[in-house]
Amino acid sequence: MGETGKLSGFLVPTEHYWLVDPEEKTMECFALKDGLYALIAAALEEDVLEHPDFPELTIKLGPLWEN
Numbered sequence: 001m002g003e004t005g006k007l008s009g010f011l012v013p014t015e016h017y018w019l020v021d022p023e024e025k026t027m028e029c030f031a032l033k034d035g036l037y038a039l040i041a042a043a044l045e046e047d048v049l050e051h052p053d054f055p056e057l058t059i060k061l062g063p064l065w066e067n
Helices: none
Strands: 016-021 026-033 036-044 048-051 054-060
Touching: 026 048, 036 048
Parallel strands: none
Antiparallel strands: 016 026, 026 036, 048 054
8 A cells, every 4th residue: 555545556456445444333435437546435324325336235334333
C-alpha cells in the first residue's frame, strides 16, 4: 500500500473491493472506474446495503454485528 486512501501494488486490478469495519459497524463498497476506486455504496449499523452493480444482492448489516 502506498499513501493512505490509495491502493497500489496490485498486479491485477480488482474491479470491486469491500471494506467492513465491525467496530464502526460500517460497510463500504468501492468499484474501479476510469482507473480510480470510487465509493459506490455504503451502509451502517442496521441498514440494508444495496450494491448498484449487483441488483439482486442485499445485505442486512444488523446480523453482522451480533455476537
